[in-house]
Amino acid sequence: MSRAQTRPVAMRGPAKSRLEPSAMASLPPAQLRQLIRAGEYCGITSGLAPGVAQGNLAVVPNTLADAFEAFCRANPAALPLIERGEPGDPMLRCAANFDVRTDLGGYLVWTNGQPGPVQTDIAEHWHSGLTAFVLGCWFAAEAALDAAGVRMRHVEEGVQGGLFRTTLPNAPAGPFAVQIVVSTRPFARHDADRVVAITARLPTAHGAPVNVGSPEAIGIHNLSKPDFGEPLPPSANEVAISWACGLTGQEALVDAGLPYFITHQPGCMVVTDIPVGAPPS
Numbered sequence: 001m002s003r004a005q006t007r008p009v010a011m012r013g014p015a016k017s018r019l020e021p022s023a024m025a026s027l028p029p030a031q032l033r034q035l036i037r038a039g040e041y042c043g044i045t046s047g048l049a050p051g052v053a054q055g056n057l058a059v060v061p062n063t064l065a066d067a068f069e070a071f072c073r074a075n076p077a078a079l080p081l082i083e084r085g086e087p088g089d090p091m092l093r094c095a096a097n098f099d100v101r102t103d104l105g106g107y108l109v110w111t112n113g114q115p116g117p118v119q120t121d122i123a124e125h126w127h128s129g130l131t132a133f134v135l136g137c138w139f140a141a142e143a144a145l146d147a148a149g150v151r152m153r154h155v156e157e158g159v160q161g162g163l164f165r166t167t168l169p170n171a172p173a174g175p176f177a178v179q180i181v182v183s184t185r186p187f188a189r190h191d192a193d194r195v196v197a198i199t200a201r202l203p204t205a206h207g208a209p210v211n212v213g214s215p216e217a218i219g220i221h222n223l224s225k226p227d228f229g230e231p232l233p234p235s236a237n238e239v240a241i242s243w244a245c246g247l248t249g250q251e252a253l254v255d256a257g258l259p260y261f262i263t264h265q266p267g268c269m270v271v272t273d274i275p276v277g278a279p280p281s
Contacts, residue, residue, distance in 0.1 A: 024048055029271050030096060033103050036271075042105040042120055044267030047155040050143035053204045053278065055082050055094065055134035055270035056246030057104060058253065059122075059262035062087045065131040067174030071252060072135060074171040078180050078244035080136035080204050080280040082272065088128035094272040100132045106265030113254050118265050125262060135246040136204035137269050138183050140276045144198050154185050154232055160267040161185040162226030162233075163245055167219035168210060170248065175256040182210060182242040184223065186234035195241060204280050211242040218242065228266050 024032060024041060029049045035041045045054055060068050065087070072079040083094045092098045101123045108115040109125055119125075139160075145152060154161040161183060168180040183206075187195050192212055200208035211218050223233040223240055228247060234240045250263045264270065 025050075029273055032271055033095065033098065036105050037099070037102045039120060042268065044158075044160050045105065045269045045271055046139050046160050046267065047142060047152075047158075049271045050146070051276055052140065053082060053094075053272045053274040053276055054137040054139040055272060056137055056249060057100065057107075057262070057264040057270055058133045058135065058249045059100070059130050060133070060253065060258065061260070062129050062131050064174070064258065067176060068133065068249075068253075071170075071173035071176040072133070072249070074173050075180075075248070076203070076280060077207055077210070078170060078248040079246060080206065082134040082136055082204060082274065082281060084281075085132035087131050090126050090132065092132060092134065094134050094270065094274055096273055098270075098272075101126050104264050104270060105268035107268075108263050108265055110254070110258070110261050110263065112259055113257065122262055130262075133249070134270050134272070135249055136206060136280060137246055138199075138206050138243050139269055141199050141202050141205040144202060144276060145195065148194060148198055150191050150195060150198070151188060152185070153238075157232070159230040159232060161229055162223060162231055163228035163247055163266070164215075164220045164242070165227050165251070168244075170252075176252040178248065178251045178255045180210070181227070181245045181247040181251055182218065182220075183229070183245040184215065184220065184226075184240050184242040186232060186238040187241055189237060189239050192239050192241065199243065202276055204274070204278060205276060206243045206245070209241045209243045213239040213241070215240050215242065
């Protein structure tokens, strides 16, 4: 069995929110972050904070920050760089008063390639030898699709959908070299062309899809068995559409053999104040 097949799969943990996503869909980003910081909400952020970019979190040792940035810049579809924090500084500029230690709904602390239990904050794990990265997320495209009248079944069902390891290569940089992870969601066949056109205009949300309707071509053979997230295969009138995904960064960190790093819990994203259409940094 290959190394890729034996990597751990990090899924959503048992943490429960006091608030339902339906009660928060129209909240401005700052108010949503306040509720997350207070522990009132720890669910996925799909369908929330419309109009602003959301991001994946990767916290790496300072000694590897330059190499990780190079990997992100070499692979902007999977890893659109929104922000690289200052070494040892938990406060980021992508959102007002954003504290990377407390303002996500869930975190994973990885030791020797294995994720620990889901954390609701990482204050006790933060130290001066760490650098935080925020990488673009597909969730930010949802407001644009909703405005165009595109049905999003994953939002209706309150899930993020399936995420899959693929056979698509990334450009290597330093110790980082893995294949692309994609997020795959079902859309009505008659909406597919509009979905492609709309998302292609949003580079911080991964831009255009890497596959439409042919998951086998990128190494996905069973849409009911995702590597991350929840299974959401297309119905008879739907087509599976896949975008490069920021969890590619997590895979790269695991594959590089880092003894210690921190990521977001899949689906619990960095909610920024940056407009969706803004270019990556």
